[in-house]
Amino acid sequence: MIEGQEPAMKILIVEDDATSLRLMQEFLKMYGTLHVAVNGNEAIEAVCKALETGEPYDLICLDTMMPEMDGQTALKHIRDLEEARGILSTNGTKIIMTTAFGDVKNIMAAFHSLCDAYLVKPISRVKLLEALRKLGLIK
Secondary structure (H helix, E strand, C coil), X not given: CCCCCCCCEEEEEECCCHHHHHHHHHHHHHHEEEEEECCHHHHHHHHHHHHHCCCXXXXXXXXXXXXXXXXXXXXXXHHHHHHHXXXXXXXXXXXXXXXXXXXXXXXXXXXXXXXXXXXXXCCCHHHHHHHHHHCCCCC
């Protein structure tokens, strides 16, 4: 690592839309190792493995609308997995919901399930980096 450079993050992008996935990968590739899941079930499996190996994700960008299991449900399961291991959401993985839903009901549901940030698509690099700074993941 270069002196003054931030440590690399372990990042999970959970997105079923190829265009949105490529965009998120482009925005985040310089900040760490990227892993991908295309639905909530794959996300939960990846989080389980990461927790079991003692190498949890630093950041999860979680889409809301996905096949098999939606992002809201996956968010609840991920927080339950952390809680079962004694990890409080304030000390757990930072989770940013990335979604087309900008309505109050969906936003409140996500924060009720302990997401850390909520970005409405189309995601801009500026908004994403702003969220990462607020979460203390980058300077």
